Amino acid sequence: MNITSFAQRAFLLMTLLVSPLVWASPQVVPAPPQLAASAYVLMDAATGQVLVGENGDERLPPASLTKLMTAYIATLEIRNGKIGEKDMVTISEHAWRTGGAGSGGSTMFLPVNSQASVDDLLHGIIIQSGNDASIALAEYIAGSEDAFADMMNATAERLGMKNSHFMNATGLPDPQHYSSAHDMAILARAIINEDADHYAIYSQKEFLWNNIKQPNRNLLLWRDKTVDGLKTGHTNEAGYCLVSSAVRDGARMITSVFGTTSEQARAAETQKLLTYGFRFFESRTFYQKGAELAQATVWKGQASQVKAGLAQDLALTMPKGQLEKLQASMTLNPQLIAPIQQGDVIGKVEVKLGDEVVHSADLVALQSVEEAGLFGRLWDSIRLFFFGLFN
Known part of the structure; x- marks a missing residue:
């Protein structure tokens, strides 16, 4: 395992959609309808x-x-x-x-x-x-x-x-x-x-x-x-x-x-909401739960890497034209020590619109990694020591 490559992978940046050069013009979203309802x-x-x-x-x-x-x-x-x-x-x-x-x-x-x-x-x-x-x-x-x-x-x-x-x-x-x-x-x-x-x-x-x-x-x-x-x-x-x-x-x-106030009214008021929602908003599922998004390095384990993904779908709803502007950064915990159980939090995804974080979610281990034997743990302890000295 290359320690330098591990350090490089501790922080991963990915662009979800397209370059800012082709961003669509923002759509003006009017105030929502006011309904005659409780x-x-x-x-x-x-x-x-x-x-x-x-x-x-x-x-x-x-x-x-x-x-x-x-x-x-x-x-x-x-x-x-x-x-x-x-x-x-x-x-x-x-x-x-x-x-x-x-x-x-x-x-x-x-x-x-x-x-x-x-x-x-x-x-x-x-x-x-x-x-x-x-x-x-x-x-x-x-x-x-x-x-x-x-x-x-x-x-x-x-x-x-x-x-x-x-x-x-x-x-x-x-x-x-x-x-x-x-x-x-x-x-x-x-x-x-x-x-x-x-x-x-x-x-x-x-x-x-x-x-x-x-x-x-x-x-x-x-x-x-x-x-x-x-x-x-x-x-x-x-x-x-x-x-x-x-x-x-x-x-x-x-x-x-x-x-x-009536059968006709509940249908008409509902139609106002549906029209507004479909006209001015859109949603997209970027990643599905359980999908592998990265592999994180594991120390003192029977395996040297663990697959990382999301426990829930990463889906967002925003005014039309905004989804294309989103960027997501993914960080992995820099020192993952075995044992690791499936579902353990091992990092985070943040989705930003400009400087504003609009969504964050935990990255979790998609599999378990058992602790290595005595020699493996000692060897990784030595490597971690030197890794700490030079980083």
Whole structure:
């Protein structure tokens, strides 16, 4: 191992995109639209970055947006093999009485003591916003709706939904049942990114069950071909709410709007956010997690080098025309001593726009390096000693 080359590699500079000589003229980004809503956020799906927000972390009643969490947990249980899509679920009296045809709320019209498959119930939750389907599936997964609410809260904590607390699977009013526009956007991003197959249900415009056909209440599915989800909500307390997502030119935006005055208003206000986001912002993933970005020298190890990369994708969202101006510097820790475990922080990446750091991320070891034997450790100790004398 050449000590001089090691010293040269302790600091690496890389240009992410193009030379400043061909920078595009900066685009003027106007002020974001002001929405007639209680709270809202516009989020870039690739990065999770909130581009526009108003009262985004305020705790508000989420109404049937709650069912995004109900459906998310159900799909997790399916993917983990805990339940099957073909499993038949018996509709309890509680599910029928609280969410059935006579309840006055949104329903799948499930008769008491009848059976429906997990797959049908999932469609009934997402497309028809069935309260009965939500309760029935919650009871099937957790034994009771109360126990399912505990699962909802644990999942919210895991996802980083800091302003959410769930008391039921439906969103029916309860003083201790609340969420926020930001939290619902976080949940929508998890639904989109983790399970493309089940996410496709959110784009379906109608669902036929037991000869009863009901439309999806997301009006944007009919108005904007780029919109492919997610969910509406409404109670007198919450107003009209909508969490939506769209893809244009390979970029995806997520909107979360709480507390508008009508079905038409929630669609129109959401459209304002989507138009603004796609018109004035762009995102790009520069490096994917786990990709090798460099090799760092290791002392006193069974291997002399370790691969370095990122624990998470390095993706950024910025006003259009700014991405081309970014530069990134990568530094590796100058003396890495074995043992090194996979995932240990061994350096840092900083992305700058001019002199401003707009993003930083840890470089981590992509593999483990075990400690060398006694002779190897002694030999590297000697080399490190002389390296210190001459550097």
